[in-house]
Amino acid sequence: MISIDKDLEFELGEVTRRTHNMGIPVMIIIEGAPASGKSRLSNALYMSLDAKYTNFVATRPPREADLRYPFLHRYWYHLPKDGNINIHFRSWYSQLIEYKDYNIKRNINTDFKLIEEDMKNFEETLTNNGYEVLKFYITTDKEVRERHIQNLKDNPMLKWKAEEFQSRLQHHDYDEEMEYFLQGETVSPWTQIDFHNKEDAANTLYSAIITRLKKRIKAEHKNKPKTEGRFSDNFKTDLFTFDFDKETIPKHEYKEILPDLQARMREIQFQLYQEKIPLVLVYEGMDAAGKGGNIKRTRALLDPTGYKNNAIGTPTDIELAHHYLWRFAKRTPRSGHIGFFDRSWYGRVLVERVEGFASQDAWQQAYEEINDFEKALHNSGAVVIKFFLSLDKDEQLKRLEDRLNTPEKQWKITEDDWRNREKWDLYLEASEDMILKTDTEHAPWIVIPANDKRYARITALKTIIKICEERLASKNKSV
């Protein structure tokens, strides 16, 4: 057992009680080769922190189920909420080392440079949003490791653990692989800890955490200016100006085309499933633009075990206590599955911007974060398509009034719809900014005139089918 300096332990307790009370989320990452001592050190740290807000997250060697999600999924999933502490025993770094091995073995052609970029973007997003990310790398010389492994070997009950260590050490040269990361450019700096003497190692670890968090607490106390969203005085847009009269599909034509497209969509679902390609479909647009009905037409013939329809409402308390992408990252579809998002993470730059729930800094930095997030989905193999259903102000009024006057539709209408309508121009401006800043090659925006619901539905369906067909064709070509 490592005996911990009582004063240091108390000081660590004091400091983390403060970050807890101030709502600062902390992620402590502990990397190191097998048998380097990181397990003993992590256990000491785990015992020194308050279990009420400390979570121990171990990265295991990848299993089939893990590989079905984007590379960073489990870290998004386990993101600490405000004021909580995660101890990451091995992290995205050793996960990458092991994924490399796994993929090479299976001859899967993954560009790991892209994953490295995702990792960097992830740390950047965390840091920019107030997460304290502390990275430690435990080093030992070979002799100390060998001695530890020999100790285990001498105990018949622990012998298998020694063998596991040895096999993993034969497999990967962690030191060499980690050296690459330690030398490279990084968002949050690494602290190296020599485990030659375990008490010294613990002192270094505890002191480093205390120093870093104290600095943060001090910085937090300075008054930060709160900037709210600002808008141009005279907003003009061409983006949402269509010839709405032209963009229509007559009923008889719609009835003729729709079933075939739905049947084709069903085939697409099964093909994506077979090829293990996940599909992310985002629907944004003004109130009453017909998002739900549009999604329904696409879902009509799908196998319900292979898709989820995520209707996004007001965030819960727990969701508000996390990074805004957390609740969406958790719902990322696994490979071969489809995730519909009836409203999405774009709420950050739409409703949160317009209503002032997010500061100007926050929503302005969100564009890049969202691009990074979608890039990571793309890098993990997903097809990402985003629809913006646009209708004009008169058509919205007609639909809202129709809801009001039709007993079966009254439940659909709320005070919010009228309030939002008053801010029509602000929403339009936010929408245009959003589309201009987040229309990327890997996650394109499709703006659809939606005054005619039939036209909007057919266009969305055709677009999904076309993009998926292209992707399936390119996949087949590369094999």
Added chain:
Amino acid sequence: MISIDKDLEFELGEVTRRTHNMGIPVMIIIEGAPASGKSRLSNALYMSLDAKYTNFVATRPPREADLRYPFLHRYWYHLPKDGNINIHFRSWYSQLIEYKDYNIKRNINTDFKLIEEDMKNFEETLTNNGYEVLKFYITTDKEVRERHIQNLKDNPMLKWKAEEFQSRLQHHDYDEEMEYFLQGETVSPWTQIDFHNKEDAANTLYSAIITRLKKRIKAEHKNKPKTEGRFSDNFKTDLFTFDFDKETIPKHEYKEILPDLQARMREIQFQLYQEKIPLVLVYEGMDAAGKGGNIKRTRALLDPTGYKNNAIGTPTDIELAHHYLWRFAKRTPRSGHIGFFDRSWYGRVLVERVEGFASQDAWQQAYEEINDFEKALHNSGAVVIKFFLSLDKDEQLKRLEDRLNTPEKQWKITEDDWRNREKWDLYLEASEDMILKTDTEHAPWIVIPANDKRYARITALKTIIKICEERLASKNKSV
């Protein structure tokens, strides 16, 4: 596609909006053989319900990772919160059918009668706590199934799905296996739905849900009497009366024994891991009884990747909107892992009883629910041990005052500690009731006099080691 009667769909919408607003959780279970039409029917239902509070939960064929948790774990995990609706596409029933096959193939000796009992207890717990559990079984004659499979076969892109259906139909006689459940005693009744005509089938399904939920809504409107916890006037106990002076261990002896027990505990952890036995350790006791310190001594040499320390505090909003066992069932350790619970589900019959957070009905029915819950852990292979650390009232005062007077301990003490102390007798009575009603063979209570911390720590460690050794020995014998 199934075309749904518009009036029925609207009525279903109305009824479920009401159950949602009233906070009634609903679980709709849809079972049926492969290719019986349940996927089309479930998709129609999924589309008719409000996605904001409807969740589609598909039971997949078991994977290695699923098998590492108790049989009902995924259903506990996905339990709908108050006002939400789950559509369970296949449920614990088809899971049992497939587990049987899986276990028989691997020659694992599991008593499935016990699992059936767990399932019944689970439904009973749900029903007694206000969950509406609706169970549907979709039937079709062979001809209709064959036709459906043939249709799939004719499409080159869906052919593999047809083959999957066929292989599963060859594998299991779902109809026969389900017949057994349909005939058997059940908590929530089954409704059989003939899929011969798909529109009729949908009408039957929707009508059955509407009728059942309307009945529930009506019943809910009757005023329910609220009964609060009541206690005997003059509570006397022998259970917590020890000769505290006798139950001590001198410091030098403690220092000599402790390291060996901790080293042995580490071996036990590795042995349990190898044998895939989960270990659940519950710690209850008065404030300042030394639970945290006791747990720390047991954790000292453990591998932190193989255990979780769950320190249980006040439930969050989300947790309060679920059955009280939900937040614990989610934290059940997987096979080979250890879960410490520093306070636990027994809060239901301790603090919630004493403070009146739970009605008398609620905490009284909790004893059986808790016994069922622990029985299910036991049936899934877990070792369950529960400690009650008992100290006398004077010793508590001494410790609370010590905390108050020692700067490093002050953070530990809150107003609650003094408030709880005033209710000492009520807590004692609740504790005695708890121990008498939930001390079972498969999850025994160990009451430890805790005036002497050293004695309490050594006794807990020795007890864990002894019970685990017995379990490991019996496991080895049976192989």
